[in-house]
Amino acid sequence: MAEFLQFLISGLTVGAVYALVALGFTLIYNASGVVNFAQGEFVMLGGMVTVFASAAGVPLPLAAVVAIVVAVVIGLLLHRLAIEPARGASAVTLIIITIGASILLRGLAAIIFDKQFHKLPGFSGETPIDILGAAVQPQSFWVLGGTAVVVVALYVFLEHTLLGKAVLATAANRLAARLVGINTTTIMALAFGGSAAIGAIAGILVTPITLTNYDVGTLLALKGFAAAMLGGMGNPLGAVVGGLLLGLLEAFGAGYLSSTYKDAFAFLVILIVLFAAPQGLFGRRAVERV
Amino acid sequence: MGALTNQRFLILAVLAVVIAVLPFVFPSSYYFRVASLVWVSALAAIGLNILMGQAGQVSLGHAAFFGIGAYAVAIGPAHLGIPPWAALLIGAALSAVLAYLVGRPILRLKGHYLAIATLGLGVLVALVISTESGWTGGPDGMPVERLILFGWRVSGSYTWYWVTGALLLVGTWIALNLDETPTGRAFRALHDSEVAAQVVGVDVARFKLQAFVIAAVYASIAGSALAFMNGFINPDQAGFLHSVELVTIVVLGGLGSIVGSIVGAAVLVTLPQALTIFHEYEHLMLGLIIIVSMIFMRNGIVPSVSGLFLRRARS
Numbered sequence: 088m089a090e091f092l093q094f095l096i097s098g099l100t101v102g103a104v105y106a107l108v109a110l111g112f113t114l115i116y117n118a119s120g121v122v123n124f125a126q127g128e129f130v131m132l133g134g135m136v137t138v139f140a141s142a143a144g145v146p147l148p149l150a151a152v153v154a155i156v157v158a159v160v161i162g163l164l165l166h167r168l169a170i171e172p173a174r175g176a177s178a179v180t181l182i183i184i185t186i187g188a189s190i191l192l193r194g195l196a197a198i199i200f201d202k203q204f205h206k207l208p209g210f211s212g213e214t215p216i217d218i219l220g221a222a223v224q225p226q227s228f229w230v231l232g233g234t235a236v237v238v239v240a241l242y243v244f245l246e247h248t249l250l251g252k253a254v255l256a257t258a259a260n261r262l263a264a265r266l267v268g269i270n271t272t273t274i275m276a277l278a279f280g281g282s283a284a285i286g287a288i289a290g291i292l293v294t295p296i297t298l299t300n301y302d303v304g305t306l307l308a309l310k311g312f313a314a315a316m317l318g319g320m321g322n323p324l325g326a327v328v329g330g331l332l333l334g335l336l337e338a339f340g341a342g343y344l345s346s347t348y349k350d351a352f353a354f355l356v357i358l359i360v361l362f363a364a365p366q367g368l369f370g371r372r373a374v375e376r377v
Numbered sequence: 378m379g380a381l382t383n384q385r386f387l388i389l390a391v392l393a394v395v396i397a398v399l400p401f402v403f404p405s406s407y408y409f410r411v412a413s414l415v416w417v418s419a420l421a422a423i424g425l426n427i428l429m430g431q432a433g434q435v436s437l438g439h440a441a442f443f444g445i446g447a448y449a450v451a452i453g454p455a456h457l458g459i460p461p462w463a464a465l466l467i468g469a470a471l472s473a474v475l476a477y478l479v480g481r482p483i484l485r486l487k488g489h490y491l492a493i494a495t496l497g498l499g500v501l502v503a504l505v506i507s508t509e510s511g512w513t514g515g516p517d518g519m520p521v522e523r524l525i526l527f528g529w530r531v532s533g534s535y536t537w538y539w540v541t542g543a544l545l546l547v548g549t550w551i552a553l554n555l556d557e558t559p560t561g562r563a564f565r566a567l568h569d570s571e572v573a574a575q576v577v578g579v580d581v582a583r584f585k586l587q588a589f590v591i592a593a594v595y596a597s598i599a600g601s602a603l604a605f606m607n608g609f610i611n612p613d614q615a616g617f618l619h620s621v622e623l624v625t626i627v628v629l630g631g632l633g634s635i636v637g638s639i640v641g642a643a644v645l646v647t648l649p650q651a652l653t654i655f656h657e658y659e660h661l662m663l664g665l666i667i668i669v670s671m672i673f674m675r676n677g678i679v680p681s682v683s684g685l686f687l688r689r690a691r692s
Contacts, residue, residue, distance in 0.1 A: 122489055169668050176675045178488065179435055183628060184671045186621050191664025198657055305617065309500060316493045351504045354497035361494050362482040 089220025102334020108311025127308030133290025134299030162283025424595020430633030438499020444615020446600030518611025631677025
């Protein structure tokens, strides 16, 4: 029981990070139709900038804010310099551009920061809390709580503000949105900035547990993409559920089956799900007009 | 038809002349090495182009087959006592079988879903290679025995320049011919409209699978050649980044253009070598090259340039 609980909580913690990455994917995908493979780099930036800012003497909360701002600026630049100029290019071309951006950002981080692994102190200390025999790091609650706050905030923004509704309108039909006077370019920039902030928050929250280096973004982006797919591309709720599911699968798979193939479970499950339900778990069936 | 046959002959002739003439202007063996890398990448890209450009299906995990070919010639002779040349064939056969088995369910998917499924396949193969260190040497990689053909020990960058060049010529010849067969025309029909192809009686699923298997075999042979040439292999060759490089070569050169894949390989292999003074800047440059070339050459180099000439000729 204690073992089960241990795997459950660590799975949810990792899953929460995947959920945030998948949520960032979904936001950009809905607003622009772009699958942004540089999403993992925002997570990396969140962690790395916080580490280096706090090492330079900036207090931790302020360092976290600096990291989010840096990520947002990078996100906006990515949109302005790489995505906007390629407007109208094919989906594959846009995917390659974002992969290029992720390689570029990784290369920059390796030069500006370094290639070492870095750690942040736990926000509420490092003493594990005992829950029914499972030792839980206090930082896990920060990750889960932070994720919940981001999800609720995003929901309120999308459903209850005018700007949020404009984002939803753009997602539903870009041309119609433009016709009713929505500046879709601004909306897309907003989506990139918002996604970057969400990614950076994930990176800041999880660095005390998983450490960070210049290279953590790649696998996170792949798994976040997998989570978004699992939930059905373009569905924010699906992204969150997909992320949590993926985290749980990994934790239980690593715990009960094989820890050396921890990273393989995610992709194995994705393949199986796609074979059985090609539109993801919550995706709508796409109907093709001929 | 006659014009097309002539065009095919012309492409092969130009390629052969380029391969034959380059050694006269190369000042050092380093250039032979880089050129061999271009030939190998071009070979893998031509295969991928049959899948992407002609049959219209994307693969973000194609380096998996490259890795299978590479590790087949590393593991076969070292662990199982198989002669190196036979290991190359076994690797190609393994890749074909894997592509056949996985291709059936995967190729039913479309768009982003196809992208993530092929990506997943690629990551899985790369994970197996870097985890089973007893066989593969793990993340550090493993040495590869020299290729011996009829008692001839194939080694040295000069020799490999010719071997890989010949491989590329054969690969190009097959791809060009394929273009003109019923299979090739079926691929093009698929690319233009799956529904229309189906309506006129093209067995869509079968031809997609064929293209996938052909592309896998090309990549596998290219992987084997690289492993022999380098005498060493590591899991990066099967990794996600290498898959991305292959896709970039195909798109940069021009989807569906076989010449484009060779040009794309030449650009993407030599440009980082030329621009990278310090090793640390390698990733930075690669990322920048990918972004800039995709923005300004989104239709691919060869179609863009030949389109320009056609317009000139018409006006």
